Amino acid sequence: MNGPHDMGGMHNMGSIPIEEHEPVFHSEWEAKVFAISFATFANYFPVDETRQASELMPPGQYLSSRYYERWLYALELLMTKHNLVTQAEIEDRIAQMAQTDP
């Protein structure tokens, strides 16, 4: 698929930011996304299926998302596609957390 991930040769994207003391994760949710994703690799979704899923993110959204936001997109897409959870269950949980943890 000719998606937004295939950036070789593109111009005007800015320099690659290099952090001097880059942490493994920039916040706790990133670590959680990594852990849940890893629990599905080989178990449910081959790594390449996960990569393909993140490349399906709409191009504008893809280019303005952080690395682990793309992972989360892929995770939710595959978990709903393969009926491990439903979109409604994800949204219910988000609403629930918004109430208890404002």
Place this chain on the structure above:
Amino acid sequence: MSIEPSNECMTVAQVEVLLRDGLSCQSESDTPAKFKVSDRVRAKVMHPQTYTRLPRYARGKMGTVMRDHGVYVFPDTVGQRLDTKPQHVYSIRFAASELWGANTPTNDFLFLDLFDDHLEPI
């Protein structure tokens, strides 16, 4: 550990092995190689709507086989849960001028690991 999308839960021991050793995509298939070192090849011109590891900027470009890495499962089909289609992977050397035009240093090269299905003979 090999890639098998089984939909069965891994045991804790299996997860520990996966985290410690990583995942090998190498295949034990004896699929013959389509190309050999020093062969000139062309990356296929293709625009599949599905997953591919062949970058756009290399499509239609000519390069040289520098190394045969052996046989690996094919991500372009594994990503779609199709056949693992084991095949040879090669390090292909492309001249910068072939990819980006005349205004490039003559000694610059780009190496891409590409699969049999990404390549055609010249």
